[in-house]
Amino acid sequence: MHKQLIKTSSNQYNVVVGEGLLEQITDYFPKEYKNVLIITDSVVHDLYTNTVKKALGKNVKVSVSVVPAGEASKSIDQYYRLLTDAINHPLDRKSLIIALGGGMIGDLAGFVAATYMRGIDFIQVPTTILAHDSSVGGKVAINHPEGKNMIGNFYPPQAVIYDIRTLHSLPDKEKRSGYAEVVKHGFISETSFMEDVLKIDLTKELDAERTLNHLQKGIAVKAKIVEQDEKEGNIRKFLNFGHTLGHALESEFGYGGITHGEAVAIGMLFAIRLSESRYGNKLPYQSFYDWLRKNNYPLSIRDIKVEPLIQRMKKDKKSENEKIQMVLLEKIGEPRMVHISDQEIADHLEKFIRELG
CATH class of the missing domain: 1.20.1090.10 (Dehydroquinate synthase-like - alpha domain)
Incomplete structure (x- = not known):
């Protein structure tokens, strides 16, 4: 396992990279959360959502929102639907959003976290090689038909937890x-x-x-x-x-x-x-x-x-x-x-x- 501390003007957070981290995911949380929304895509959901839910434990209220896999889901429609899910679950300002997936999910879920109730905590749990880049640095966004990532914010995660075992399932x-x-x-x-x-x-x-x-x-x-x-x-x-x-x-x-x-x-x-x-x-x-x-x-x-x-x-x-x-x-x-x-x-x-x- 490798841990690196990222320090910026607005936050600091650990990036943890290693094998088998999903099963002990809460060990790398910066604090405890009682209400968690996992945002993931239709492919990753079938592979890893149950593992993460189990690792969160029985004392945590866990909800899951799934979007279709693919870059097309980084849209205003999916963003609005996820905000509705956050309201209905319901999340408050002490709740957590987990972005479980690749770069698309990290950007989309991070933008939901950045704008829901003017900002709640989120954690990046990348499952692709590409996400080694997108999950670090705090850029979150959705696409516009006229340009990629044109609607977004700078909003750092509370942690990045990168289990490289997930890379074995990549096409x-x-x-x-x-x-x-x-x-x-x-x-x-x-x-x-x-x-x-x-x-x-x-x-x-x-x-x-x-x-x-x-x-x-x-x-x-x-x-x-x-x-x-x-x-x-x-x-x-x-x-x-x-x-x-x-x-x-x-x-x-x-x-x-x-x-x-x-x-x-x-x-x-x-x-x-x-x-x-x-x-x-x-x-x-x-x-x-x-x-x-x-x-x-x-x-x-x-x-x-x-x-x-x-x-x-x-x-x-x-x-x-x-x-x-x-x-x-x-x-x-x-x-x-x-x-x-x-x-x-x-x-x-x-x-x-x-x-x-």
């Missing part, structure tokens, strides 16, 4: 989605971490020890940045490497048409190409591309039009005065936030889309 597409965020942390931190991640074969069974090591390193990279810039005023934007185009692709495909990590992988490839053009440097584009191909990431976006992508990128939360900002790399471990003109984006996107085929 291949969720492994791909999660490991895109792991390699992102490598690109913005250090070459050795990035290179070690690119040795992983996601088509085979994950090695528990190596995966745990990668997750711990990824969390440490994010924690160091979040502790310095909780509200994304400066360096926290570096965590969005690959996300400007990635979020635009998610919106353009329709939420659920491509996973978050798969979209971000394409976004990182594009950001690397743009970085090479902007700085005249040589980055590991080809080795990253080969790794994505080997691990069956969907890379072709030839049916996507450039102009709608640019318009979506201009609505990205990092944009300023309708000007696109992107995270580029001077070299591995040295990200920079750069304003990009519409024409430069368009020229490079046209070429990039043709190159992917």
Whole structure:
């Protein structure tokens, strides 16, 4: 088991990572709760809800709300329904919401917790690789048809309890989605971490020890940045490497048409190409591309039009005065936030889309 304390300007909380944590989940709670609402999705519910309910004990009132699996559930309709569930259960200001699931559930349940009665406690219990990133840092949100995570807040959890045994049940597409965020942390931190991640074969069974090591390193990279810039005023934007185009692709495909990590992988490839053009440097584009191909990431976006992508990128939360900002790399471990003109984006996107085929 590995424990890391995250300290921000508004809160501090432990991130606990290890095997078999669900059965002793209350050991890692910061305090006792008598009324708990578990929010989960239809896939995770069948796998792990009963384990968590049993671990909470007989003296705790436990209710469960289940949403359909998939990014489409990060919607205003599901958000409103969950608020109604919280009222009907009923939760009060001393109650707890447990976000049991992947990044979608963490964002959705966290936003419910942040806004119900002006904010009640919630705990992240991630069950995917992707959630090693999304569960840490206190960003909670739902999507709007015009943009991902456009309705949200900064609201840190009281704890993150990450049982990596849950990763054994992940389908291949969720492994791909999660490991895109792991390699992102490598690109913005250090070459050795990035290179070690690119040795992983996601088509085979994950090695528990190596995966745990990668997750711990990824969390440490994010924690160091979040502790310095909780509200994304400066360096926290570096965590969005690959996300400007990635979020635009998610919106353009329709939420659920491509996973978050798969979209971000394409976004990182594009950001690397743009970085090479902007700085005249040589980055590991080809080795990253080969790794994505080997691990069956969907890379072709030839049916996507450039102009709608640019318009979506201009609505990205990092944009300023309708000007696109992107995270580029001077070299591995040295990200920079750069304003990009519409024409430069368009020229490079046209070429990039043709190159992917």
